[in-house]
Amino acid sequence: MSEDAPAWLRRLFAGVALDPALATRALTHASVGEANYERLEFLGDRVLGLAMAEWLYELFPDEPEGILSRRINSLVSGATCAAVGRAIGLSPHIRLAKGAHGSLADSDHVLGDIIESLLGAVYLTGGFEPARAWVRRHWAERVRGEDSVRQHPKAALQDWALARNLGLPVYAEVSESGPDHLPEHTVAVRVGVDTASATASTKREAETGAARALLATLEA
Numbered sequence: 177m178s179e180d181a182p183a184w185l186r187r188l189f190a191g192v193a194l195d196p197a198l199a200t201r202a203l204t205h206a207s208v209g210e211a212n213y214e215r216l217e218f219l220g221d222r223v224l225g226l227a228m229a230e231w232l233y234e235l236f237p238d239e240p241e242g243i244l245s246r247r248i249n250s251l252v253s254g255a256t257c258a259a260v261g262r263a264i265g266l267s268p269h270i271r272l273a274k275g276a277h278g279s280l281a282d283s284d285h286v287l288g289d290i291i292e293s294l295l296g297a298v299y300l301t302g303g304f305e306p307a308r309a310w311v312r313r314h315w316a317e318r319v320r321g322e323d324s325v326r327q328h329p330k331a332a333l334q335d336w337a338l339a340r341n342l343g344l345p346v347y348a349e350v351s352e353s354g355p356d357h358l359p360e361h362t363v364a365v366r367v368g369v370d371t372a373s374a375t376a377s378t379k380r381e382a383e384t385g386a387a388r389a390l391l392a393t394l395e396a
Contacts, residue, residue: 220296
C-alpha cells in the first residue's frame with residue numbers, strides 16, 4: 177500500500193472507520209499472494225448490485241424491467257467501476273507484487289475489481305447503509321446518463337443476429353495464457369459467416385470485446 181493510502185482511505189470513506197487489515201486486503205492484487213482482494217470483490221459485487229438495483233427502482237418508477245436491466249448491466253460493469261476507480265485516484269494505492277507490470281494498476285479489470293472489494297470492506301465494517309451512500313455519491317453523474325440505457329454488446333449482437341434469422345452468436349475461447357494472477361483470454365464470436373475476436377484478462381470481458389468488435393463490423 178502506498179505511503180499515503182491510509183489518509184486517502186480516510187478521505188474517501190469519511191465516516192466509515194475501515195478496519196486496516198480489510199482496507200489493505202481490498203487494495204492487494206493476487207500477484208502479492210493469497211491475502212488479496214478477490215473474496216472481498218466477490219462480496220462487494222453483490223453489495224453494488226443490490227445498492228444499484230434499489231436505487232434504479234426508486235429513480236425510474238415507470239420503466240419496465242428490460243430497461244432497468246440495461247441500466248444496471250451498464251452501471252455495474254467492469255468498465256464503469258474502473259471509471260469510478262480512475263475518478264477517485266485509485267491506481268497509485270494498489271498493492272502489486274514486485275516485478276508485476278505497472279499497467280495492471282490501470283487496467284479496467286483490476287480497477288473494477290478493487291472498487292468492488294472496497295465496497296465489500298465497507299459493508300463488513302459498517303453494513304449496507306454506508307456502502308449504499310458511497311455508491312450513490314460516486315455513481316451520481318452516471319446513473320441518469322444515456323450510457324446507462326445502452327444495451328450490453330453481447331445482448332445487442334444477439335438481437336442483431338436473431339432479427340436476421342442468423343441464430344444465436346457462437347462464442348469460443350481461442351486461447352488462455354499467463355499465470356493465474358495475470359491471465360489472458362482470447363475469445364472469438366461468430367454470427368453467420370462473420371467473426372471477430374478480442375483478448376482480455378477475463379473470459380467475460382473478452383466475450384464482450386469480441387461482441388463489440390463484431391457489431392462494429394456488421395453495422396459499418
